[in-house]
Amino acid sequence: MAWINYHHLYYFYLIAREGSMAKAARRLRLSQSTLSIQLRQLEELMGQKLFDRSKQNLMLTGTGRVVYDYASEIFRLGNEMLEAVKSGKGAGPLRVNLGILDSIPKSIAHELVIAAYAIDDCFVSVMEAGSEELLGDLKSHRLDLVLTNSHAPLTSKSGLFSRCVADLPVVVYGSKKYAPLRKNFPDSINGQPFILPSFHSKLRHDLEHLFKRNRLTPRVIGESQEIELDKRLALSGHALIAMSSYRTEPFVEDGKLIKIGVFEALREQIWLTGVKMHVVNPIAAQLLETFSLVEHA
The missing domain is CATH 1.10.10.10 (Winged helix-like DNA-binding domain superfamily/Winged helix DNA-binding domain)
Incomplete structure (x- = not known):
């Protein structure tokens, strides 16, 4: 033999x-x-x-x-x-490895981590990266779950399965000086400075399609995959931004950054993806079954 x-x-x-x-x-x-x-x-x-x-x-x-x-x-x-073996109960808290798409708002990632802690005593490891890298690590079992803004590509051999955990409106935000743009929105954004998500983001493609379909012509002055940077540039008055409305940050809640309008025809979905395993991580399995986000105004 x-x-x-x-x-x-x-x-x-x-x-x-x-x-x-x-x-x-x-x-x-x-x-x-x-x-x-x-x-x-x-x-x-x-x-x-x-x-x-x-x-x-x-x-x-x-x-x-x-x-x-x-x-x-x-x-x-x-x-x-x-x-x-490493995550066995006898060796200490169960380990849960989470992958978060780098363009997902930190408030959403925070909710997923808190939900894991609420299930049982555990050690949570969080990695941020692009979608392709995260799904690769999920397939190779370096990650237990991945949180992204698109459905994972499914094939008979991938072993991946996804569930939509949120369906959120996309809102345009700006500093107070852009308050007059609330009137006649969305046509009012024509010619106005706008920062788009980076090209790898699904939201970027959805926005560009919406602009083309509705003949909207904002003046795009940049792109970024870092939401925190986008919000700070909007706060300083440099441009308008578009993002999902989940749990707006304090500077939105206190009025420093204001809502200009909602793209009624556009939604951003958040997906939680797992992979078939012979030994199931019970916390990851429960998150995949029950975790969801409730939209906040």
Whole structure:
């Protein structure tokens, strides 16, 4: 009976995931020649080539794709096993790893963390990043849940499932000097300075579509993925901003930043996404089932 060398399998898995021998070698801090030897030994064990080296780019063969799928599951289960052992009740509070899209308002992220603490004694770790990075970490079980503003792409192999936890109106805010724009909104924003979310944000694309559909022509002077910066620029009077209305910050509540108008045809949804696991994190499972946000005026 042939035994698999799991070091060789992991090297193959990383080469396939990184897309090149050079990138995998840098990540593993090994020479390309060493990796090539290890890969050749794995191919000899399999009795078939795993990569098509006749093409300009390193491409998986049919057998390579099958091996890669199995390797992905093997190492995913390994990570899950380690996390399950580390988060065992006997070792202390259960650990919950949350991923938060960097453009999600901090008030919403705060609600998710508080909800986790309300379920049971736990240690909460929060990571902020872009959607692609967060979903990648979720699939590899480095995260238990991810909070984003879009539904996760679902495939038969992804194991991901999402639930909408909020459906929020999108509001235009500005400093007090923009109060006259409340009249004849939204046409009143034509020609006015406006800061949009960055291009990777779903809200950015929704706003641009709304502007085009309604022939609105605000003067876009910048873009940002940091909501706190947007609000401070609006507070200083430099521009208008658009964001969901959930739990407005104190400087909105005290009147320093005012509501100019609501885009009635536009909503921002917040989605909580989990991934199928053999060992279920009970706090993450309950959050995915019950967590929701109630809109505040």
